Amino acid sequence: MGKNRSRRRPEEGILSSHPERARGQLYGRRKGPRLRGAQAELLTQLLPALNLEPARARCPHACFAVPVNDVWLEVGFGAGEHLYALARNHTDVGLIGAEPFVNGVAKLLSKLKDDPLSQERIRIHMGDARDILAALPAASLGRVMILFPDPWPKARHHKRRFLQTAMLDAIASALREGGQLRFASDNPDYVAWTLERVLAHEAFRWPARRAEDWRSRPADWPQSRYEAKALCGPPSYFVFERR
Ligand SMILES: C[S@@+](CC[C@H](N)C(=O)[O-])C[C@H]1O[C@@H](n2cnc3c(N)ncnc32)[C@H](O)[C@@H]1O
Numbered sequence: 001m002g003k004n005r006s007r008r009r010p011e012e013g014i015l016s017s018h019p020e021r022a023r024g025q026l027y028g029r030r031k032g033p034r035l036r037g038a039q040a041e042l043l044t045q046l047l048p049a050l051n052l053e054p055a056r057a058r059c060p061h062a063c064f065a066v067p068v069n070d071v072w073l074e075v076g077f078g079a080g081e082h083l084y085a086l087a088r089n090h091t092d093v094g095l096i097g098a099e100p101f102v103n104g105v106a107k108l109l110s111k112l113k114d115d116p117l118s119q120e121r122i123r124i125h126m127g128d129a130r131d132i133l134a135a136l137p138a139a140s141l142g143r144v145m146i147l148f149p150d151p152w153p154k155a156r157h158h159k160r161r162f163l164q165t166a167m168l169d170a171i172a173s174a175l176r177e178g179g180q181l182r183f184a185s186d187n188p189d190y191v192a193w194t195l196e197r198v199l200a201h202e203a204f205r206w207p208a209r210r211a212e213d214w215r216s217r218p219a220d221w222p223q224s225r226y227e228a229k230a231l232c233g234p235p236s237y238f239v240f241e242r243r
C-alpha cells in the first residue's frame with residue numbers, strides 16, 4: 001500500500017474526483033509528462049486557492065478575491081498565455097479558465113505564482129468547461145473565448161468539436177446582451193464548420209465588415225501558444241456578439 005501511494009502523481013486525487021472522468025465524455029489528453037517538483041507542488045499548494053468547482057460558478061462574480069466589473073470565461077486555455085495576459089491587461093475583470101490538461105494548468109500556475117494580484121482575479125476549473133457553462137446563471141458573462149480548439153478533422157469525430165449547436169445555446173444563455181464569443185482556428189475546414197453553426201444561431205451576430213476583421217488578431221487579443229505554432233495555415237479570428 002505504501003508503495004502504491006508513493007507512485008501516485010500529485011494531480012491524481014484531483015482528477016479522479018471529476019464527474020466528467022466518470023462520464024468519459026472528455027476527449028483529448030489529461031496528462032502529459034510527469035510534472036517536475038516545482039510544478040507538482042503548485043498543483044497541491046496554489047491550485048486549491050484558485051480552484052473553481054462548477055457549483056461555485058452559480059455566483060460567478062463572487063468567485064474572486066476582489067470585486068470585479070465583469071467575468072470572462074476561457075475554454076481550453078492550454079498553457080494559459082492568453083488568460084494570464086488578459087488578467088494583466090484587464091484589472092477589473094474576473095477570469096475563469098477551464099482546462100482539463102494537468103500540465104497546462106501547471107504552466108498557468110507557474111505564471112501566477114509570483115503575481116498575487118492576478119491570482120485574485122483568476123479562477124481555474126481543471127476539467128470540462130461544459131460543467132462550468134451548465135452552472136453559470138443566464139447573462140452572467142461578458143466574454144467566452146475558445147482559441148484553437150482541437151479540430152477533430154475526421155468526419156466521424158466532428159461530434160467531438162466543442163462548438164456544437166447545443167453548446168452555442170449554453171454560451172448564448174451565459175452571455176449578456178452585447179457580450180462576445182471569441183473563436184480562433186488555423187484549420188479552414190473547422191472554421192467553415194463553426195461559422196456555419198454560429199451564423200445559423202439566432203443569438204449571435206457577426207459584425208465583421210471586411211476580410212481584415214477576421215484575418216488579423218484584434219489588438220486586445222493576446223497570442224496563445226497554439227496560435228504561435230499554427231500548423232494548418234494562417235489563423236482566423238472571430239468576434240461574435242450576443243444579440
Ligand atoms: C489545441 S489546444 C489549444 C490551447 C490554447 N487555447 C491555445 O490556443 O494555445 C485545445 C485545448 O482545449 C482543451 N479542451 C478540450 N476539450 C475541452 C473541454 N471540454 N473543456 C475545456 N478544455 C478543453 C484541451 O485540453 C487543450 O488544452
